[in-house]
Amino acid sequence: MSEAVVQVADLTKQFDGVQAVDGISFDVSAGETVALLGANGAGKTSTLAMLLGLLLPTAGTIRVLGIDVVRERERALARVNFSSPxxxxxxxxxxxxxxxxxxxxxxxxxxxxxxxxxxxxxxxxxxxxxxxxxxxxxxxxxxxxxxxxxxxPDVLFLDEPTASLDPDTGDWVRGYLEAYQHRTGCAILLASHNMGEVERLCHRVLMMRKGRIVDEGTPQALITRYGRATMEEVFLDVARGRGHDGTTEAAQ
Ligand SMILES: Nc1ncnc2c1ncn2[C@@H]1O[C@H](COP(=O)(O)OP(=O)(O)OP(=O)(O)O)[C@@H](O)[C@H]1O
Structure with a gap:
C-alpha cells in the first residue's frame, strides 16, 4: 500500500431535513480496495456522488489524487472513473x-x-x-x-459492480477487478450488498449507519471483533444497531 489517493474529512450532506452523510472521514490508498457497507439509506450512494463531484457537500473536504474535487472537479475526473447501476x-x-x-x-x-x-x-x-x-x-x-x-483510471468508484450478474459472470468480474488492480495499482472504493464480494475483494471495510462510519477494519478483523463467522452476520449486527460488544444502539 502507498499514499492516500482519496482523502475525505468531516464530509456531510443534508437534504432538506435528512442527514444523509454525517461528518465522515476516511482515506483510500493506491492499490487498496475499500468497501462502503451499510443498509439501504445509510449514505453510501450520497458519499460516492460527492466523491465524483456530482453532489455538493454541505460541509467537509474531499481530495482525490491531491485535487480538491469541489473546486476542481474536471481536473480530478480525468484520472477517475465510476460505474453505477x-x-x-x-x-x-x-x-x-x-x-x-x-x-x-x-x-x-x-x-x-x-x-x-x-x-x-x-x-x-x-x-x-x-x-x-x-x-x-x-x-x-x-x-x-x-x-x-x-x-x-487511478481511482475507481464502483456502486454495486456485480449487480444483476449471474454467479458465474459475477465471479469472473471480481477476478478481473483483482487482476486489474494488481496490474495497475489503482485504488477502488466500492459500495456493495454482496458480502461474499466484500470478503473476497476488499482490504478494508467502512461500516456505515445513518450517515456515519460506525466501525471499520479488514473483513477478517471485523468478523473476529463481532464474534461472527461471516461479513453477512457482521452486516446484520451493524444494520440492526448491535455493537461488537453486544450492546444495542439505544444502550450505546
Ligand atoms: N436527492 C435526495 N433528496 C432527499 N433525500 C435524499 C436524496 N438522496 C438521498 N436521500 C436520502 O439520504 C439518505 C441516504 O441515501 P443514500 O442513497 O446515500 O443511501 P445508500 O446507503 O446508498 O442506500 P441504498 O443501499 O439503498 O442505495 C436516505 O435517507 C435517502 O432517502
Whole structure:
C-alpha cells in the first residue's frame, strides 16, 4: 500500500431535513480496495456522488489524487472513473458508440482502439453493435464496467459492480477487478450488498449507519471483533444497531 489517493474529512450532506452523510472521514490508498457497507439509506450512494463531484457537500473536504474535487472537479475526473447501476449509459447508442464516446470524453489517446481493447478484455465483442437499451441488465453492468475502465483510471468508484450478474459472470468480474488492480495499482472504493464480494475483494471495510462510519477494519478483523463467522452476520449486527460488544444502539 502507498499514499492516500482519496482523502475525505468531516464530509456531510443534508437534504432538506435528512442527514444523509454525517461528518465522515476516511482515506483510500493506491492499490487498496475499500468497501462502503451499510443498509439501504445509510449514505453510501450520497458519499460516492460527492466523491465524483456530482453532489455538493454541505460541509467537509474531499481530495482525490491531491485535487480538491469541489473546486476542481474536471481536473480530478480525468484520472477517475465510476460505474453505477443507477447511472444509465445512453440507451440509443450501440455499445461500441458508447465506449468510443466515453473514450473521447476522457481524452483517451486512440479512442477507437481503446474501446475495442477494453471490449475484448471484458468479453463484450459480440455485443459491440447492439444498442445499450436492448441489453439485459447483466450485459449492461459489464458495459458499464468497460466504460469505467476506458481511461485506465487511478481511482475507481464502483456502486454495486456485480449487480444483476449471474454467479458465474459475477465471479469472473471480481477476478478481473483483482487482476486489474494488481496490474495497475489503482485504488477502488466500492459500495456493495454482496458480502461474499466484500470478503473476497476488499482490504478494508467502512461500516456505515445513518450517515456515519460506525466501525471499520479488514473483513477478517471485523468478523473476529463481532464474534461472527461471516461479513453477512457482521452486516446484520451493524444494520440492526448491535455493537461488537453486544450492546444495542439505544444502550450505546
Ligand atoms: N436527492 C435526495 N433528496 C432527499 N433525500 C435524499 C436524496 N438522496 C438521498 N436521500 C436520502 O439520504 C439518505 C441516504 O441515501 P443514500 O442513497 O446515500 O443511501 P445508500 O446507503 O446508498 O442506500 P441504498 O443501499 O439503498 O442505495 C436516505 O435517507 C435517502 O432517502
Amino acid at each position: 443507477y447511472v444509465e449509459l445512453p440507451r440509443r447508442l450501440t455499445v461500441m458508440q458508447n465506449l468510443h464516446v466515453f473514450a473521447k470524453l476522457y481524452g483517451v489517446a486512440r479512442p477507437r482502439e481503446r474501446a475495442r481493447a477494453i471490449a475484448a478484455d471484458l468479453d463484450l465483442e459480440a455485443l459491440l453493435r447492439r444498442r445499450v437499451g436492448s441489453l439485459s441488465s447483466g450485459q449492461k453492468t459489464r458495459v458499464a464496467l468497460a466504460k469505467a475502465l476506458i481511461n485506465a
